[in-house]
Amino acid sequence: MLVVELISGRTLDQGATVEEKLSEEYSKAVNYIELSEEDFKSLGLKEGDRVKISTEFGSVVVFAKKGEIPKGLAFIPMGPYANAVIDPATDGTGMPQFKGVMAKIEKTEEKVKTVRELLEAI
Amino acid sequence: MLWIRNGIVIDPKNKIKAEKMDIFVKNGKIVPEGEVRREECRVIDASGKLVVAGGVDMHAHIAGSKINTGRTMRPEEMRVVRNVAGKFRAAVGRVLLTAPAIGYEYAKMGYTTSFEAAQPPIGALHTHEELDAIPMIDKAALPVFGNWHLVFKCIEEKNLEKLKALIAWAIERSKGFGVKVVNPGGVEAWMYGGNVKSLDDQVPGFNVTPREIITMLIKANEELGLPHSVHLHCNNLGVPGNFQTTIESIKLAKGFSNSKRQVLHVTHVQFNAYAGSSWRDAASGAAEIAKVVNSMDNVTIDMGQPIFGHATAMTGDAPFQFTLHKLTGARWSNKDTEVETGAGIVPLVYLPNNPVHALQWAIGLELGLLVDSNKVALTTDYPNGGPFTEYPYVMAMLMSRKMREGELSKVNAYVQKATGLASIDVEKTLYEIINMTRSLPARILGLQNKGHLGIGADADIAIYNLNPLETDTSKDFEKVYKAFKSAEYTIKSGEIISRNGEIVKEVFGRTFWVDARKKVDMEAVMNDIRDYFQYYSVQLGNYGVEERWIKKPERLEVV
């Protein structure tokens, strides 16, 4: 188990598939988390492993990837997986805090949901 | 069909000075009595009422990226509710108004035409979308030319044919109406953090001066024979001592003539009529400017009258806007626009007890009073000087010395020594005021069917609850103000759109644009345009506005 600061954002893959939300490609483009090499190792992960992200606001299972990112920070593409765990508070601005939420990351055997399943679970 | 009976008509273009007469309307035009059948006419009894042409606002910022950024930047302006949605659109705004509110407020006041005074050519499509969203009035927009690299190039080369072709091309592409010039050369200098300070400063990066830009644009404009003359916002706007630059600029019109209209229109002159060397010793230069304008027969101006209260400065004069931001510390928006132009926006409030604001207020009035009524149009340079909805205040002030005395006693005493307003005993007549708000602006713009009630004119008519034969405009200024605030009837293209200051019918007017392509050899400039598009961020093929994208376009062809 590890605690990281989670940010979400756009990627090329997410952008290229965003008009095909119900496709396999879109799912693949947004259902992972990028961790620093160090954090990745400390969780004993290998490529293709799944992790459970838990925050004050929810939890979601995604695939784990090594990314070029500072230790203690994690990146998840914007989309339904990210939105299961980000902070919905807007501080009066209308804008949820899509970037910067403390998240617990742990290795899991649970499966990664499809976007349909994600919606059903809400 | 309309039959307006027994009204007291003032129609300066047709030299009608308060005569009781009937007006007939058919198919949106004013027609001779013989063309209508009286029994089929809707009759409006205008007995004892003033009947005039619909007002023409020749210079206001009513559409496009500037006013819209102003709205975005100033939501506090939108909390004045003018109409709740129902039969008509919701309309809000204090000084900055939404598009529906602009149309409604003009109509309530008896105004039926307004011109957007500064349109960056590349943003023309946005301007036209907003013009299309303004109900009630006819409209047009003036694209800006004074800081465009392509214009500089033609002037550097002293190639008049090329410049004429460029103007014809740009006006057609932007579906614009004429040639607006804003702080020529100064906005380009701002791209390097500077400004130009005299007519003979060199524009950075180009071998041209403001003097050359203005002169050659007048020459091109006159050879093209466009309906409107060059429309100039002078250099050094807002700078004490600038009245000298303004006079020098006005004199550039010498040597040009046009039998139909002026060859140079200098706009919102109040902002360019300051004597002195700083705001500490600033004074009025209005009398000197008035003398020069009155002595020439080919120059017109408009006032740019400040109204005490809220305003928003928005001009293509980007360096001035930054100076204003530094001066007041207020919010500041800026838009450097490709290789064409720039713009800026700063909120403002005119306070009667502030010596500078009082000075500006007095200078505007001095210009209105001292300049020959056939050479000065009434404007507030909306929203720079304040709301257009206070035109009736300006009208009443120009007609009543008594009203001015009352108002003068409420403002900072600095104006007593810095301006001559208190000693001016001119009281414009109602006829002159109707001229300054109707016939004259229409003539300045080259709109033959606007601003008068002669046969063939557009049936844009305002009827006010004011009997010119019985009203002493000098004494009854409150009555005059009230009458002009809300027209008893406003008629647009023959339809009654407003009654007693209430909208009764929503209509959408036309957008005029000028086509001078037949007057030029377009090939003279096309290679340069193609070459310059490497400095644009859009393709030449995607530049401009097609007529079919506009709701009700009306092309005025120059032949």
Add this chain to the structure above:
Amino acid sequence: MEDVICTFCGSVCDDGEFDAEKKKVKKFCRLGSAKFSEKERIKAPMVDGKEVSYETAIEKAAEILVNAKKPLLYGWASTANEAIRLGVILAEKLRGVYDQCASVCHAPGTLAVIEEGLPGATLGSVKNRADVVVFWGSNPAEAHPRHGMRYSISAKGLLIKDRKQRKVVVVDVRPTKTAKMADLFIQVKPGYDYAVISALRAILSGNADVVPSDVGGVAKEKLLQLAEMMKNAKYGAIFYGLGVTQSRGRDRNVENAIKLIQLLNRTTRWVIWPMRGHYNVVGAGEVPAWEVGYQYAIDFSRGYPRFSPAEFSAVEVLKRKDCDAALIVASDPAAHFPAAAVKHLKQIPVIQIDPFPNMTTLLAKVVIPSAVYGIEAEGTAYRMDGIPLRVKKILETSYWTDEKILEEILKRVEKLKG
């Protein structure tokens, strides 16, 4: 066909070439190519999952909207101004709420404009003049792939002829793809943008001595270096992204950055601009601004517009369960809103107008498929810098446009309301 205009991201590239036979577009980036490639469409209008005619779906949609006490009309960033205008008028008629995608994207920047203004420029000005470009919390390499080539990083302009004449700086919390192209990369700790901007303002106003040795994870030396670059620029540009608007500080980060720009303009020229996401998210704000005075988060329940992001932004309205129906146009809030907001969307009747099936389709009661602007329909869109472009129709379609669908809904609503 030449000069084809891309309707994907806020860069709105207008130099595409479309091969109508192969249905392929040339010159565009991966995002643009994906936009113009064929993909799964919503086949027909649907009510409760059953295929119906456009007329039936529109009738049902109008009924839902008229029967709602307070409908939410949301989306609008990926459609044309003509449709947006009708949406605003519809919201006004229905006394509902109008909100658009910016409220979960760049709207904090709009709040900052309200505080300080927007000292900016068109992209063409940046390309011609900018010798220093700073990407702050923005990552064009992934979000606006041709921005750098056309307007900012390697764009060839009048004064700046190539990449060598321009310095590029990236400020971000991680070494993004854009950071790899930069001359200077400054890595800040998440949520510390405000502090870093304040430090730059302090240095530039002659108060470097008060700046501690480390600000938000950035060494003072690096801040001094950046401040020096900024001061020495002849014409600088900051392009900020969601890294600034979606993290701690939000609108205040942008406000602080604008104050930095105000300061810099006292000695040289600087501009700042948001890297707007969708191709017409600017129009989704500009159109309501001229129609009703505000850009987003607009409530019409009193018959006139009121603006309050804390109350009338879509996320707040949904979280508070303060709407009883929703019309979603050209957007997918079910995918892009936090779960807490999506929850209420699942409870109320939702009408969707969109060319493509997405997560919102899965929960919508009425689904109305539409033509794709820029490919199957013509209309006006505003590039991220407000430059208006008329996007083109290059292929025939039997799908109705958003404009036509909304026009018909508006007509029926007017009829039902009497």
